[in-house]
Amino acid sequence: MLTSKDMSEHCGLKSSIIRKDLAQFGACGIKGQGYVVSELTAYLNKILGINNTKDVVLVGAGHLGTAIARYPGFINANFNFIAAFDIDDEKIGSSIGHTHIYSIDTLNKYLEDHKIEVIVLAVPSSAALDIVTKLDSRIVKGILNFTSMVFPGRMNDMYIHNIDLAKELEVISFCMKNCITQKSDD
Amino acid sequence: MLTSKDMSEHCGLKSSIIRKDLAQFGACGIKGQGYVVSELTAYLNKILGINNTKDVVLVGAGHLGTAIARYPGFINANFNFIAAFDIDDEKIGSSIGHTHIYSIDTLNKYLEDHKIEVIVLAVPSSAALDIVTKLDSRIVKGILNFTSMVFPGRMNDMYIHNIDLAKELEVISFCMKNCITQKSDD
């Protein structure tokens, strides 16, 4: 059991807005008590669309791709790297943990056969555009783009979420310079 | 020369707010003309505190650390990985590009000797807390934390910016589920 006040203390928001937002999504607290943790997490996962395990595919098995596939947070968020793809013959046939590495030439067929909706792109930026344009947007609906190539947020009917690691260092730099207390986003 | 309208078309914000925000920071456009690109970038870099090259140190030279040090965006943002530190004897003595890898035991002395204000943390989460608590907060002012260990936004007098790669996949998942058009953040 968790109250809105508990949550507010953890994340630096006022308790009233936590109650309001949860109510907005229809989450059901118990008056005088708070929120049942198990119900709440299930509810939030459902809102985020991660209530059941989702298979995703890694494209690019270099250092960044390997780090991503091994990143512990993805497992907690119910994401499963079902396969990886690379252009390098040395890597094809090997594995990152339980994730097998296939030839990039077989990517589109794999996506179609396994109905993969989300891919994680960690190839050199020079290769990014070519891969993205060849994707079948009837199959792939979302791309998490770790390359420094910037794509529009939406292309065809695919969501593309651009991650810019350097931007985050700029945030720190700005905060240090201006003595801003960052909102902790626990 | 760039107008607020040009910028608004690129990033999906209204031109009025671009003018307002730039004016707020004191950036100086030319009425009837727009903004001189070179002046504007210099100004924005100054605001972000990245107008001159800043040396940062990488802690953890595994896959993630290596990928980060090689990430092209950091160079553009004037960040220079002056050194890397790892616990693994195999890695110590070798390099990632021009970044030499030293023993983690020498980290704090190095930070002090070189007056390094920002470190990038890419060690296993189990090692994160120990490293952070041993840092000298009179020297280090900012930490970019790529581990899945979550730190408060501020500790002692150090800014800690937590990066959660998995969170980004949740964002995509949510957008796909709710057919939200993401704000592109070019």
Add this chain to the structure above:
DNA sequence: TAGATTGTTAATCGATTAACAATC
């Protein structure tokens, strides 16, 4: 019942926008 905390309202606050005088 008494105590506690939700869900919701109404009030406040801040951020976004449209519009336009200033001026290059």
Add this chain to the structure above:
DNA sequence: TAGATTGTTAATCGATTAACAATC
């Protein structure tokens, strides 16, 4: 000068907050 776009104002919009009746 005529055309264009800034910087800024005043109006709008939405998000945050405090407060409290409802109720577990």
